[in-house]
Amino acid sequence: MFIDQARIRIQAGRGGAGCLSFRREKHVPRGGPDGGDGGHGGSVYFVADSSLNTLVDFQFNQSYKAQNGRPGAGRLCSGPSGDDLQIAVPLGTAVYDADTRELIGELKADEQVLLAAQGGKRGLGNARYKSSINRSPKKTTPGTEGESRNLYLELRLLADVGLVGLPNSGKSTLIRTVTNARPKTAPYPFTTLKPSLGVVSLDLGRSYTMADIPGLIEGASQGVGLGIRFLKHLQHTRLLFHLVDIAETVSLDQIADSIQIIEKELGEFDEELLARDRWLVLNKLDLLQPEEEGIVEELIQTLDWKGNWFAISALNGMGCKRLVGRAMVWLEENPYSVKISEDLEFEILELWTLIAVRRIAGLSRLAVL
Template sequence: MKFVDEAEISVHAGNGGNGCVSFRREKFIPFGGPDGGDGGNGGSVWLVADENLNTLVDFRHQRVFRAQRGQNGMGRDMYGKAGEDVVIRVPVGTAVYNIATDELIGDLTAHGQRLLVAKGGDGGKGNIHFKSSVNRAPRKATPGWPGEERELRLELKLLADVGLLGFPNAGKSTFIRAVSAATPKVADYPFTTLYPNLGVVSVEPYKSFVIADIPGLIEGAAEGAGLGALFLRHVQRTRLLLHLVDMAPLDGETDPVEQVRAIERELGKYDPALLQKPRWLVLNKADLLDPEEVRAREAELVARLGWTAPHFVVSAIGREGTRAVALKVQQFFDEQKQAAAEAAEDAAWAERLAGECPPAGPA
């Protein structure tokens, strides 16, 4: 199934039912009074995150969703039935935008999370609410309120721990094949990957992380060149970026350093926060060079880039060095988790001590 990560839909909440004007008329009760009930509330439209879905392709076939209208009020104090809600299931990781204002309405990042996108209209009031000491027979009722209507844009941002960056043919798909069970298409021409692929990297029992293979980026991706503008959003949620570079380009003219700088510029244009994420350098295709050339090329590229973060030399096609990268990534996440747990524990102790030893008041 083709991966679809953006869709536009129209949602219409149900209108509220109208209030009723009615009077009680029964034998031996000459002054029954008003008994018109309220209208029912209109149904609302909800989005619910479902981990069993991984694409927005269903919204290519159905784009309009309408909730049920509330039932009108009736005599004998009978209130109208509320309209049924519409529940739309979307993949976990879906961001919801209001097209009219380009406002982010919500972000569904956990299974079962619900988001109200269109509220149903309230039902109108029946004439039982308008009786008073000076108006014993009110002939007034209010209509139901209209339900909300919105045009929404759904954007699916992959929930991956690691994102792979690199120019086309840098070996990203081959790398994800080497470290996980994912099987993206691999070929000897650019833009082989036309949609993101996810792979689960299992380092040891009960220790794993999710890696995303993002289609190759080129100069001008942030402005729409190539495929990058469609998929740059997927690296926003990642905790770590692996920047793959072809250290042995076959044409002999391509400069890997300039490619790294070009992608850095595109990341900064799209979202400056991406440049603040941890990013490691992975020099790929070492199998195309002699061992001495590999060491010389590695030293040259690291020096020219002024790279201070971790870097690795691998041959993804031969699966040489890829295991070391996976182990280092898992260690990085373990250290992050431990640091977060220690910070939470320190905060809990500080809060407890503050409660036990309140600051002294003025003498």
């Protein structure tokens, strides 16, 4: 089941109390204070896990708690610290404080770690307070409480290429043909009800990810059909493929209208998404009769389309290799073209550098961004 939002409560562990104790042993008069410190409380972290792509687990378990630190003991024994709790989430998960709505952080690289609630500090035992003027201190400190927070998690898939288009235009068929993803395809609208991610693998280990989302229809921004809420999954993409069924619609005007419907809905959702690089992918070429094939060039002229365009058959694979190959080259040449803000641009640059370093060095773990 694909779930892209969740509300949970997290609680970090309390610090263990310091111990009040004096050394009492035969033949050791006035042995002095020997109360040990408590242990630190465990913290709660989120860890990005590339094998996950849904927040469904949080539907069943909404409360997460790290271990408390143990109290200190006599003979200067420190209490053990509580274990940290690591919660695995899919790449592209943003973690918000549900009460203040503040963004705590976003997990964008595999194994990236985000501290969400700091464990409590340990308490100090009375041995700590021994001094020249107080040789038998009775003072200890209790551990402090761990942070607790109500969180809102939101998943926005991390993909290089996003597919948009009307229902039935062949988005899921394309992702099935060119990636390892297997979403359902069928000759009726709204076959796809949840986004899916696939990996396009080319030669020499070159690869990129592609996201398929449910189809959009006119009025989606007003909630018609499945609405536009799935468009948020395209916000991290760098390139959009706009799929158009050129076999079903009877006239060029109808095809042009269908393209404008998608542009309008994209713009209603996010102007920046509309301005993103978008390639027109004219699909179902196999259904055109030989005498109809001129329609493709005619359509591009009618639309006065200035960007890249491709005519393919997602079903039999015609033109798909060229399309995904050109996209690979484009992605390599435009590694961080998403210009939302300078900060984000910098963040993406940093992310790509880290990924490259990790690939080269074969490091098993990425540092916290």
